[in-house]
Amino acid sequence: MNYLNEYYNFMRSNQLDQAFSSQGKFRPTILEEFLFLLFKDYLTDIKLSDDKDNVLNSGSVKAYSNLYFKAKNFKDFIKSPMIEVNTKDQDYAIYRTFNISIDNGNPLSIQIPAVAIEAKTYIDKTMLDSIIATAEKIKSGNPHARFIAVAERYDVSFSVDPAYSRIDQIYVLRKSIRKNEWNDIDKDVVWRLFSETLWHLNRPWSDVETRIKDDGVII
Numbered sequence: 001m002n003y004l005n006e007y008y009n010f011m012r013s014n015q016l017d018q019a020f021s022s023q024g025k026f027r028p029t030i031l032e033e034f035l036f037l038l039f040k041d042y043l044t045d046i047k048l049s050d051d052k053d054n055v056l057n058s059g060s061v062k063a064y065s066n067l068y069f070k071a072k073n074f075k076d077f078i079k080s081p082m083i084e085v086n087t088k089d090q091d092y093a094i095y096r097t098f099n100i101s102i103d104n105g106n107p108l109s110i111q112i113p114a115v116a117i118e119a120k121t122y123i124d125k126t127m128l129d130s131i132i133a134t135a136e137k138i139k140s141g142n143p144h145a146r147f148i149a150v151a152e153r154y155d156v157s158f159s160v161d162p163a164y165s166r167i168d169q170i171y172v173l174r175k176s177i178r179k180n181e182w183n184d185i186d187k188d189v190v191w192r193l194f195s196e197t198l199w200h201l202n203r204p205w206s207d208v209e210t211r212i213k214d215d216g217v218i219i
Helices: 002-013 026-049 074-079 125-141 187-202 208-215
Strands: 056-070 082-100 108-124 146-155 169-176
Touching (some): 002 026, 026 056, 026 082, 026 108, 026 187, 056 125, 082 125, 108 125, 108 187, 169 187
Parallel strands (some): 056 108, 108 146, 146 169
Antiparallel strands (some): 056 082
């Protein structure tokens, strides 16, 4: 955590924030790399214990949202319809790949996230709307996925409540409410991000009986 803050502060003190715009790709990649390192040891342990076939991956990915059928015309629909897959770019995800085929057609490779994360320098209203739309698509593809956003700062009116969306959580690492505010990355927010993600990965997903017995809740 200290290294991350030192890196950000080095960028700021040397005015590198002015060299790289907040809409550019460089700044968010710092968070993406940090997320990879944050979960690296946990995923290494999982691979040693539960992932003997090495199907689990992490990092940026084109995550599956849905598939659909297409054909040039009705006759083509009868004889040889095509299957297409829609995906959404995710800055960081913990995911696995599935190969699917229908009617012995060519197999399609799809990446299904267990955790999908949007990493942003800051979130404004336009970005929030985009994240909400992505959450809807990702969780339509896998309702058991945990979809979260991680941002350094948050710049959306307090009258807008993302709780109505399918975003599971938004973590604001600097606890800052405007894009030009500058506090250190807060270790407590990072710990909550880490611990709540692991809670999701380790809890029952589609096991109603276990949920009732362990926690007394169903969803």
